[in-house]
Amino acid sequence: MSACKSATFPGATDRSVADQDLQLLREVVAVSNQVEDFEHALNLALPTIAQRYACSVGQAFLISDEPPARLLLCATRYESAPGLFAKLRTPASLDLDAGYLRPIIERGEPNCTTALEDALGVRGRPAREAGLAWVLGVPVISGTQTVALLEFFAVQATELASGALDAVARLGVALGRVLERQRSRSARRRNERLASMGTFAAGIAHELNNPLTSILMNARLALKHDYDKERLLEIVGEIVADTERCAKIVKNLVKFARREPAERSPVNVSQLIRRVVAVARREAEKAKVLFDVDILEPLPVVLAEATAIEQALVSVVNGVLDGTDNRGTVRLQAQGNAGKLRICVSAGPLPAPSTSQSGAPAAANDSAGSYEMASGIISEHGGTITIDRRPGSGNRITIELPVAGQSPGRATE
Structure with missing residues (x-):
């Protein structure tokens, strides 16, 4: 006492x-x-x-x-x-x-x-x-x-x-x-913590929903149609890939909860972006949204945990897709500039969560929960994520990450 x-x-x-x-x-x-x-x-x-x-x-x-x-x-x-x-x-x-x-x-x-x-x-x-x-x-x-x-x-x-x-x-x-x-x-403060936990949980649910939906659809296709072996193997491969994606999300969540230090290594961002784009294009087709990609090759290498950066980018892209009307357009641009890797995802119009002083979008809905999760991942890697709201011409979400070394060369699909 x-x-x-x-x-x-x-x-x-x-x-x-x-x-x-x-x-x-x-x-x-x-x-x-x-x-x-x-x-x-x-x-x-x-x-x-x-x-x-x-x-x-x-x-x-x-x-x-x-x-x-x-x-x-x-x-x-x-x-x-x-x-x-x-x-x-x-x-x-x-x-x-x-x-x-x-x-x-x-x-x-x-x-x-x-x-x-x-x-x-x-x-x-x-x-x-x-x-x-x-x-x-x-x-x-x-x-x-x-x-x-x-x-x-x-x-x-x-x-x-x-x-x-x-x-x-x-x-x-x-x-x-x-x-x-x-x-x-x-x-x-207790209410703010509860609201933050709710937003975080909504972001996790949003992240898991897409691969689980893909798994369910592929499984139903395999049961409904009498595909040949080659097509079945393709469907099973997609199911395995989506299952691994779910496992990565859960693994990263456990690491975050335990505050375990992430293992980082040089990442070929071009290949990572193209994996994200491949998944995003399937979602865009379902939503009848055009998905345009503009990567200024070669992109520099970043020192990062690849699965975490991929998860952050998927969160942002999915959030943008969710806020885009049918027959709208989503554009992803990536380039290296002045010692930084810059990735921009834009569409019009996006949901309009406010931007905090640190540049991280505040929570407002499920998409905002995804943005908040992505912001935490990018911040842990020494980067920033910001929203530029442009009335009448759509919004732009910009991710910037510090460059670790020289470019690995032109990435291929």
Whole structure:
């Protein structure tokens, strides 16, 4: 557990009690408005409140969200001398019905007492043995609910005026706003992660759908028609190739999940592109889309994991095909330029996912999920993927990868 650092209360002796309480409120409110983390706010607030009311120990509890509700001890604490907190022997969790806690939590009002045994139950005796004589409980309010509790102990009993209790209550409200902001931010991040996982899953489903559809169609053809051996071998070869493609997608997904380093080697991109084009043309024919290819040979070599780059390129091409109307045209262009390999896939119009600052398209649909997956693969290889939206003339997706060495020469089909 971490202890709060000591903090001084400037000019306390020069003010009236009311002025001191008001200044304390202003300081804690100012701190609460500046920080986003509840533990950080406690680190600043606990010693300030404890020193204002001459308390030797300050500790905090969060109310658990899951039933049955209990008070969970926070790691943050304040003690005026080492060892005091240990003497209290505060358990890691407390029942809400224990001693004086229930009225404070239900009413949302602070309470102080010298009757430690009645207020604290089994915790009362260790508090007495530690030389403590007084306890103050302060609810932390978020909206209309008590979400946490601050607890302070003093060696000498302190009689608090109603104005002081009001000030302490408002301190709890100010700290509640910090906790509310923190929980709201955590919920927003959790929702963003879930949305990202959904988009990623949609991209994987999109990638697997094409080869699985091809496998199913070829299998049905083989069952339906009495083909000769040569044609059957051709169909079986296509089934094997599509099955291997599915296996590669799953293998890359497992590597991504385990964050395994990819094995990279020099890749003849011309041959890789032509394999992608061969598959894409079949999909384009089904969708009645023209597929135009313009490769400026010879293309340079890139150092990469070939199956991952192929998967990224297939993702982009499929995303473009999905967004192209019947009798539309998709064009793939590739060339080496200024130490980079540039591959452009364009059509009009594409779905219009927005482009993030890093150049990766944001998720919006299944195609956007494919773009996001491709963006992750290309980024891991030191490249970039961007979308250039051109109203009226279609969009262009550009992939750029760093060149590893000299061109291997003109690739053939």
